[in-house]
Amino acid sequence: METPPPWRVLEFYSGIGGMRYALASSGVRAEVVEAFDINDVANDVYEHNFGHRPCQGNIQTLTAGDLDKYQAHAWLLSPPCQPYTRQGLQKHSADARAFSFIKILNLMQNMSFPPQMLFVENVVGFEVSDTHDQLLAVLSTLNFNTQEFILSPLQFGVPYSRPRYFCLAKQESMCFPNSSVNDKLLRTPTCLTLNTTRTQNSYDQNEDDLEVVCNPIRNFLEAQSIGDKECSAIISDFKEADECTPIETASHDYTVPLNLIERWGNAMDIVYPESKRCCCFTKSYYCYVKGTGSVLVTSKNLKPVPKENLEMSSLNELGLRFFTPQRGRKFAFISPEFPFSGSHKPQTTVCHAG
Known part of the structure; x- marks a missing residue:
């Protein structure tokens, strides 16, 4: 049987390449065909690490045609978090740093070859923003199923308290393994079992409890x-x-x-x-x-x-x-x-x- 070609992936707000590294570590057959970041220092480090310099410039200048040419199967996005942080002004979509992400969402609706999968990461607080509402509205229009999580490294045995928001999205033709949690925001993925006494339906985990299962x-x-x-x-x-x-x-x-x-x-x-x-x-x-x-x-x-x-x-x-x-x-x-x-x-x- 002929091996299918690897997924073509676009990495937005690529930074020093954390998303790309995680993708490679996941074992998924995928190729990052382009990355985008406006920070020249981050792009220097990314190029050093991966031998590929991201496209440097303002994402707001991209057009639907620019993105169509990559015919990417999946997009990885870690947009600026400042509009949503609890310590910030919480201006959400009115913050200029949110404009590029909103532009990407608008472009998706005008593309001939929109992505089939999305992975979005941001700070806790994004999930209650109007930008989040726009994200879900666009994904619904394009017939995506979503699964959302707020997770911390503590849940994976890493002694680092850093809860983050994650959104997984797939077009309806590509089913999630566990569709019962579609369209839900969970604080524990059902596949994660750190404690045998914890039930799969226990979605709210206390960080003090998680500390017990962490490595030093x-x-x-x-x-x-x-x-x-x-x-x-x-x-x-x-x-x-x-x-x-x-x-x-x-x-x-x-x-x-x-x-x-x-x-x-x-x-x-x-x-x-x-x-x-x-x-x-x-x-x-x-x-x-x-x-x-x-x-x-x-x-x-x-x-x-x-x-x-x-x-x-x-x-x-x-x-x-x-x-x-x-x-x-x-x-x-x-x-x-x-x-x-x-x-x-x-x-x-x-x-x-x-």
């Missing part, structure tokens, strides 16, 4: 000594932002300076190698202290202690250090093999990975 952070660190020193880095000239604390100090390694701990230690999210959770890393990690990511205890033979029980003198003894792309990349992509470019600053890589 230690399992996701590089093999080097946890307390080692790495490349030098200078951090300075950062301005204060909403409820954030700028790191205005220079350091010759990734150790958290003592003066920073003394001033802002109580605001840090401190994790141990044995911890089974760390908070979400953001693009402001390594620039601001509060709410941007966790810091790691490197002093050995210390048992985890709740931060509220730590005295300041104890904080100084923890040997706190920042996560780096080498240490944190498994949290970003749930994989140890993702090849980061060594030519870019760590915070740039984390920004696009996270």
Whole structure:
């Protein structure tokens, strides 16, 4: 029997290639025929990783004819999240950063060869936006079935708290294996069983429960000594932002300076190698202290202690250090093999990975 040709895939908002890497890891026979991203640094990393430079430019300039020429079977889309974040203005489709995604939805309705499958990813909050309503309306018009999820790496045993919205869409002629959850928003896919006592209909999982089944952070660190020193880095000239604390100090390694701990230690999210959770890393990690990511205890033979029980003198003894792309990349992509470019600053890589 002749092997069918691989799916032709378009990757929108490609960043450094997380979607492409996941697609390759899935084992599906597929070929990314084009990627699109406006960020030149992200495209540099993408090209380094995959030998293919994405089409750089504003997606809003694309036409239905431009997309028809690829005759792609599937589209991967991770549009800008800023219009939907809980910390943002939540302007949804009125935010200029949402315009390109809305343009893509409009183009789909005018194409001669629209995609047969879509995979859309975004922040929690997208699911209650008017952009989400437009997405479902377009997919319904084009006779797609949808299955929607809010999932976190914690549900897959990865100690990283980062819930995200996902939408799977297929044209009606291509059935989902479990059609009973079509047109539903679930917080646990029915195929996922982390606990044998949990029923398949238990769609709302508590993160504290998930922590029990997570692997410790230690399992996701590089093999080097946890307390080692790495490349030098200078951090300075950062301005204060909403409820954030700028790191205005220079350091010759990734150790958290003592003066920073003394001033802002109580605001840090401190994790141990044995911890089974760390908070979400953001693009402001390594620039601001509060709410941007966790810091790691490197002093050995210390048992985890709740931060509220730590005295300041104890904080100084923890040997706190920042996560780096080498240490944190498994949290970003749930994989140890993702090849980061060594030519870019760590915070740039984390920004696009996270």
